[in-house]
Amino acid sequence: MRQFPEPAAVRLDGVLGDALAANLAGRLSHFIVDAHSEPIALFGQAHKCCNEEGDWYGEHAGKWLYAAARAANRSGDASLRAHLLAVADFLVSQQDADGYLGTYAPSRRFMQPQGKGPRTWDGAPGKRTWDIWTHSYLILGMLEVARYFPDPRYLACAMRIGDLCLEALTVGGIDITDLGNHHGMSATVLLDPAVELYFATGEARFLTLAQTVLAQADARPELNLLGQALAGVDAAEIATGKAYQLCWNMVGLAKLHRATGNPAYLQAVQNVWTSIRTWHLSLGGGPWGGVAHRSREVFNARGAFDPYGYVETCSTFSWIQLNRELLTITGEARYAEEIERAAYNDLLAAQAPNGEDWCYYIYPNGKRVYTTYWRCCKSSGAMALEELAPAAYCVDEERIAVNLYSPGTAEVGGMRITQLTSYPFDGDIRLLLSLAAPATRTLALRIPSWAAGARVSINGVSQPAPAAGAYVEIAREWHAGDMISLLLPMRPQLHHQVSQNTQESLAPDGSPVAQQVMRYDYVAVTRGPLVYATGLIDGFKREETIKLPHGDALEMAPVPPGALGPAVRMKLGYRPDLLFQPYFEAGGRVDGSWRLTWMQVAE
Numbered sequence: 001m002r003q004f005p006e007p008a009a010v011r012l013d014g015v016l017g018d019a020l021a022a023n024l025a026g027r028l029s030h031f032i033v034d035a036h037s038e039p040i041a042l043f044g045q046a047h048k049c050c051n052e053e054g055d056w057y058g059e060h061a062g063k064w065l066y067a068a069a070r071a072a073n074r075s076g077d078a079s080l081r082a083h084l085l086a087v088a089d090f091l092v093s094q095q096d097a098d099g100y101l102g103t104y105a106p107s108r109r110f111m112q113p114q115g116k117g118p119r120t121w122d123g124a125p126g127k128r129t130w131d132i133w134t135h136s137y138l139i140l141g142m143l144e145v146a147r148y149f150p151d152p153r154y155l156a157c158a159m160r161i162g163d164l165c166l167e168a169l170t171v172g173g174i175d176i177t178d179l180g181n182h183h184g185m186s187a188t189v190l191l192d193p194a195v196e197l198y199f200a201t202g203e204a205r206f207l208t209l210a211q212t213v214l215a216q217a218d219a220r221p222e223l224n225l226l227g228q229a230l231a232g233v234d235a236a237e238i239a240t241g242k243a244y245q246l247c248w249n250m251v252g253l254a255k256l257h258r259a260t261g262n263p264a265y266l267q268a269v270q271n272v273w274t275s276i277r278t279w280h281l282s283l284g285g286g287p288w289g290g291v292a293h294r295s296r297e298v299f300n301a302r303g304a305f306d307p308y309g310y311v312e313t314c315s316t317f318s319w320i321q322l323n324r325e326l327l328t329i330t331g332e333a334r335y336a337e338e339i340e341r342a343a344y345n346d347l348l349a350a351q352a353p354n355g356e357d358w359c360y361y362i363y364p365n366g367k368r369v370y371t372t373y374w375r376c377c378k379s380s381g382a383m384a385l386e387e388l389a390p391a392a393y394c395v396d397e398e399r400i401a402v403n404l405y406s407p408g409t410a411e412v413g414g415m416r417i418t419q420l421t422s423y424p425f426d427g428d429i430r431l432l433l434s435l436a437a438p439a440t441r442t443l444a445l446r447i448p449s450w451a452a453g454a455r456v457s458i459n460g461v462s463q464p465a466p467a468a469g470a471y472v473e474i475a476r477e478w479h480a481g482d483m484i485s486l487l488l489p490m491r492p493q494l495h496h497q498v499s500q501n502t503q504e505s506l507a508p509d510g511s512p513v514a515q516q517v518m519r520y521d522y523v524a525v526t527r528g529p530l531v532y533a534t535g536l537i538d539g540f541k542r543e544e545t546i547k548l549p550h551g552d553a554l555e556m557a558p559v560p561p562g563a564l565g566p567a568v569r570m571k572l573g574y575r576p577d578l579l580f581q582p583y584f585e586a587g588g589r590v591d592g593s594w595r596l597t598w599m600q601v602a603e
Contacts, residue, residue, distance in 0.1 A: 001258070001328065001329075001396065002327070002328050002329075002331055002394040002395065002396045002401070003328075003394060003395055003396065004324075004328070004390035004391060004393070004394050005390055005393055005394075005395065005410065005411070005412050006073060006148070006390065007070045007071070007073045007074035007148075007386065007389045007390055008073045008074050008076070009390075009410060009411045009412060010074075010389040010390060010392050010393060010408065010409075010410045010411075010412075011074075011389070011408045011409050011410070012388065012389050012392065012406045012407075012408040013406065013407040013408040014406050014407040014408070014421075014422070014423070014424075015344070015348065015406075015424070015564060015584075016343065016344075016348075016388055016404075016406045016408075017406070017407070017408060019348055019351055019355075019385055020071075020074070020385055020386075020388070020389070021355070022351070022352075022353060022354060022355025023067075023071065023351075023355045023382055023385045023386070024071045024075055024077060024080065024355070025355055026352075026354050026355025026356035026357075027355055027356050027358075027378060027379075027381075027382045028064070028067060028068050028071050028080060028382060029079070029080060029083075030356060031060070031064065031356075031378070031379075032060070032061075032064045032068075032083070032087060033083050033087075034083065034086055034087065034090075035086070035087065035090035037087075039057065039058075039060035039061055039064070040061055040087055040090065040091070042057060042058055042061075042103045043058070043061060043090075043091055043094045043101065043102070043103060044094060045094065047103065048102065048103045048104060048105065049105060049106075050105055051103055051104055051105050051108070052104075052105055052107075052108055054108070054127060054128030054129050054130065055128070055130060056130040056133060056134070056376060057103070057374055058102060058103040058130065058131075058134035058138075059130065059133060059134050059137045059376060059379065060374075060376075060379050061087075061091065061134075061137070061138060061141065062134065062136070062137025062138040062139070062140055062141035062142075063137050063141065063379035063380065063382070063383055064087075064141070064379060064382070065084070065087070065088060065091075065138075065140075065141025065142065065144060065145055066137070066140050066141045066144045066383055066386075067379070067382045067383045067385075067386045068080060068083070068084045069084060069141070069144040069145045069147070069148050069149065070144065070148070070386040070389075070390075071386055072084055072148065072149075073148040073149075074386070074389055081149070084145065084149070085145075085149060088142065088145045088151075088154055089153075091138070091142075091157070092153050092154065092157045095157055095160060095161075098111075098160075098164055099160035099161050099163055099164035100161075100164060101135065101138055101157065101160075101161055102131050102134055102135060102138075103131075103134065104129070104131050108127065108129065108131070109131060110129065110131040110132050110135070110165075110168060110174065110179050110187075111164070111167075111168045111172055111174065113173075113174065113178075120181070122181045122182050122183070122240050122242070122295070123177075123181055123182055123183035123184065123222060123239070123240065124180075124181030124182075125178055125179070125181075128181070129179055129180070130180070130186065131179065132165070132176065132179045132180060132186075132187040132189075132190055133180060133186050133187065133189060135161050135165065135190075135193075136189050136190050136192065136193045137193075138158070138161060139158045139161050139162060139193035139196065139197060140192070140193050140196060142154045142155070142157050142158040142161075143155070143158050143193070143196055143197070143200055146158070146200070147200075155200065155201070158193075158197060158200070159197060159201065159203075159206075162193070162194060162197045162205075162206050162209055163205070165190060165194070165209060166205060166206075166208065166209040166212070169209070169212050169213070169216065170212060175216055175220075176188055176190065176212075176213055176216045176217070177216055177217060177219075177220040177223060182239050182240045182242040182245050183220060183222040183223045183239040183240060184216075184217060184220055184223050184239070185217075185223065185225075185239050185240075185242055185245035185246060185249055186242075186245050188213055188214075188216070188217040188223070188225065188249055188252075189245060189248045189249060189252065190209075190213050190252075191210055191213045191214060191217070191249060191252030191253060191255075191256065192248060192249075192251050192252035192255060193252075194206055194207075194209040194210035194213060194252070195207070195210045195252060195255040195256050195258075195259050196255065197209070198210065198259055199255075199259065207259060207260070210252070210256050210259070211256075213252075214226060214253070214256065217249070222239055223238070223239045224238075225238070225239075225249060225253075226253070226264070226265075226268055229250075229253075229268035229269070229271050229272050230264060230267060230268045230271065232271050232275075233275075234275050234279065234302045235272055235275040235276050235279070235280055235299050236275075236279075236280065236298070236299035236300065236301055236302055238272070240295070240298055241289075241298045241299040242295070242297060242298055242299075243276075243280070243287040243288075243289055243297055243298065243299050243312065243315040243318075243319075244287075244297060244312060244314040244315045244317075244318050244380075246272065246299075247276070247287065247315065247318035247319050247321070247322045248318045248321070250268075250269045250272050250273070250322050251318065251321050251322050251325055253265050253268060253269050254266065254269045254322070254325035254326060254329060255325060257269065257329065258325075258328070258329060266329065269322075269325075269326065270326070273322065273323075273326060275302075276299075276319070277334075277338065279302045279303060280299045280300065280302075281319075282309065282311050282346060282364055283345075283364060283495060283524055283526070283531050283597060283598075284311070284341070284342070284345030284346035284349065284362075284364070284531045284583055284597075285316070285319075285338060285341035285342035285343075285345050285346055286311035286312075286313075286315060286316035286319065286342055286345075286346030286347070286362070287299065287311065287312075287315040287316065287319050288300065288309045288310060288311045288315075289309065289310055289312075289315075290306075290309050290310030290361075291304045291305075291306045291309050292304070296310040296312070296361065297310070297312045297314075297315065305497055305498070305499040305522075306499060307363075307364045307365040307499075307522060307597065307598035308363055308364075308365050308366055309363065309364065310361045310363060311346050311350075311361060311362050311363065311364075312360065312361055312377060313346075313347070313350045313358060313359060313360065313361070313362070313377035313380055313381045313384075314376050314377050314380040316342050316346045316347050316350070316380075316381075316384060317347075317380040317381065317383055317384035317387075318380075319338070319342060320338075320339050320342050320343065320347070320384050320387055320391075321384075321387065323335040323336070323338045323339045323342075324339065324387060324391050327339070327391070327394065327403065328394070331394070331396075331401065331471075333446045333447070333469060333470050333471050334449075334469065336391075336401075336403035336404065336446050337446070337448055337449060337469075339387075339388075339391055339403070339404065340403075340404050340405075340448075340529050341529060343384075343388055343404075344424050344529045344530055344584070345529075345530065345531045345583050345584060346362060347381065347384055347385070348584035349362050349368075349583055349584040349595075350362050350377070350381055351381055351385070352370055352589060352591075353589050357370040357371075357378075357591070358370065358371060358375075358377055358378040358381045358382075359371060359377070360375050360376075360377045361377075362595075363595070364524070364533075364595070364597035364598055365542075365543065365595070365596050365597055365598055366594070366595065367592060367593070367594055367595075368587065368589070368590070368591060368592065368593045368594075368595065369591065369592070370591045388404065391403060391404060392404040392406065392408075392410065393410050393412045393417075395412050395413045398442055399441065399442035399443065399444045399473065400412055400413040400415070400417075400441060400442070400443055400444065401444040401446070401471060402417070402431070402443070402444065402445050402446060403446055404446075405419065405421060405423040405424070405429055405446075406419060406421075406423060406424075407419050407420065407421050407422065407423070413441060414435070414436075414439060414441075415433055415434060415435045415439065415441070415478065416433070416434035416435075417431055417432070417433060417434075418431070418432040418433075418434070419431055420432060423528075424528055424529045424530050424565070424582075425528075425530075425564070425565040425566055425582075426490070427451070427454075427486075427487060427488030427489060427490040427528060428485075428486075428487055428488075429485070429486040429487075429488065430483055430484070430485050430486070431443075431445075431483070431484040431485075431486070432481070432482075432483055433478055433479075433480065433481070433482040433483070433484070434480055434481075435478060435479065435480045436480075438477050438478065438479050439477065439478055440475070440476065440477045440478070441475070441478060442473050442474065442475040443473070443474050443478075443484070444471040444472070444473045444474075445466075445471060445472050445474070445484070445486055446470075446471050447466045447467065447468050447469065447470060447471070447472055447488070448468065448469070448488065448528075448529065449468050449469035450468070450493070450526070450528065450529075451468050451488040451489060451528075452468045452489070453465075453489050454466050454468065454486065454487060454488050454489065455485075455486075455487045456472060456474075456484065456485070456486055456487075457484070457485045458474065458476075458482065458483070458484055458485075459482060459483055460483075460485075488528065490527050490528035491527070492525055492526070492527045492532075492554035492555070492556065492568045493525070493526050493527065493554075494523050494524070494525060494548075494553070494554065495523065495524045495525070495526060496521065496522070496523055497521075497522045497523075497524070497598065498519060498520070498521055498522070499519070499520045499521075499522065520600055521600065521601040521603070522598040522599060522600055522601060523546075523548065523598070523599055523601055524597050524598045524599070525554065525568055525570070525580050527568055530565070530582045530583065530584075531582070531583040531597060532567075532568050532580035532581060532582060532583060532586070532597075533580060533581065533582075533583045533586035533587070533595045533596055533597040534578055534579065534580050534581070534586060534587075534595075534596045535581075535586055535587035535588065535593065535594055535595065535596070536587070536594050536596075537578070537596065538576075542594055542596065543596060543599070543600065544578075544596070544599050544600070545599070545600040545601070545602050546570075546572055546578075546599050546600070546601060546602065547572065547574065547601070547602045548572070548601060549571070549572060549573050553570050553571050553572060554568055554569070554570055554571075555568070555569050555571065556568060556569070557569040557579060560579070560581065563581055563585060564582070564585055565581065565582045565585070567579050567580060567581050568580040568581075583595060583597060
């Protein structure tokens with residue numbers, strides 16, 4: 001099984017390193033600092049004894065523990081570590097004797113039957129509850145603190161929550177799908193932390209907990225999680241098609257496959273992954289929805305396209321985690337590529353340079369809007385960033401795989417790898433190796449699917465041409481000072497997309513008749529891993545219809561003043577050139593700035 005290194009073993013520089021530094025100095029250092037911070041005070045006995053409200057605010061504690069533990073390990077920041085342990089200690093002190101560590105009054109806790117009364121359109125119980133959701137993040141957060149800063153109290157805290165959940169779902173007679181909206185998907189996310197408890201302790205009862213959650217999720221007709229996933233049902237049609245929750249459920253199912261070896265679990269996860277990858281991602285790699293739906297966070301119907309669709313930062317985060325799990329299991333390059341695509345585009349595009357502000361939603365065509373204090377996506381974005389350093393490499397008995405490209409260094413598999421590059425703005429990548437003694441290993445370098453014609457050399461000696469969309473594996477005896485050079489072509493490319501509506505009816509003989517009602521053609525620009533966009537056209541227009549010339553309309557342009565990456569110029573001939581910048585910085589990284597990715601094409 002492939003293993004990711006600890007965060008401290010990998011240092012990312014460049015734009016990802018800047019994002020991580022901002023994350024630590026901003027969100028992780030300011031949002032929560034001690035027991036008096038608002039998201040932690042919710043867990044105090046004085047608050048939760050009387051709390052009858054049903055919202056998600058308790059999730060921030062576990063999310064912060066998880067991200068801050070990784071950031072403290074990665075950075076060695078003493079102040080963050082002190083805050084982390086103080087908050088973890090406070091939460092442990094607030095745990096009830098039965099294991100409960102939530103924000104609800106006794107009558108509203110997940111151990112109490114919720115009843116089978118009227119539900120909302122998304123299957124939410126009459127009295128809204130996010131109690132299991134909050135405890136799921138608390139388990140993950142406590143386990144992460146225990147992993148990097150071992151203390152038996154933190155592990156015991158997580159275990160007591162797991163034991164309470166198991167008791168409620170078995171002897172307590174509670175059905176987990178009654179404890180969350182989206183036909184239970186907001187509660188069946190417990191599958192993930194249940195398996196993590198099993199990994200951390202080896203205790204069979206936590207594997208039983210995970211299997212109980214899955215059985216109850218499968219038994220609810222509107223959800224039928226495993227059954228529908230195995231049958232290849234489109235992601236938008238499973239329960240409500242809620243992107244964040246469905247991806248997180250698949251993360252748990254992938255981990256359950258790792259724990260049990262059951263091939264059906266992996267097949268189910270890969271089916272859902274294929275559906276999302278084929279039909280439900282923005283060009284920037286984030287799951288998107290919001291087109292003709294009651295919820296902006298639900299997958300669009302298969303094949304629907306609208307350049308103003310919503311990409312929720314929470315969904316981008318859970319999609320990155322799902323690809324991390326599949327990369328761990330299979331080692332396939334396509335999963336690492338999806339992590340990279342989402343990270344360099346939709347994730348970075350949601351973060352403010354100060355590391356504190358985040359967009360709840362981003363849009364291929366739309367305004368950058370930083371969200372409010374309590375919103376979930378601010379904590380999800382912080383967690384997603386902290387996934388990136390470990391995911392950049394993975395190691396097994398046979399090989400060291402380089403999954404993500406970024407300037408920086410890593411101590412992996414007995415060697416130090418230094419990436420010398422300005423990627424993602426340039427495809428010239430050099431890997432400098434440092435070893436205490438010569439060693440025979442296989443180094444696997446990911447060749448992106450867009451990098452046809454990539455070239456590899458070792459110490460100046462050309463190697464066979466690698467295939468795009470796979471790893472090139474180099475097995476040899478390595479020495480200190482060896483240099484691997486990788487040249488990835490980065491030609492600007494146009495992408496075409498059609499938005500069309502059809503009207504279906506029946507002919508007199510009963511056969512279906514589909515008539516096209518409208519059709520719009522769009523184009524967008526990418527270069528290497530980056531999506532490109534413009535700001536306001538001519539300084540004031542939010543969209544533009546263009547007429548493409550014959551031949552190639554794209555050429556490279558210098559880095560604009562104050563920008564990080566080079567621009568791409570679109571030469572149309574009949575009007576002044578259009579200048580495109582990397583999507584994450586297009587229009588300026590300020591609240592209210594406009595980004596235009598997809599441009600309508602005249603017939």
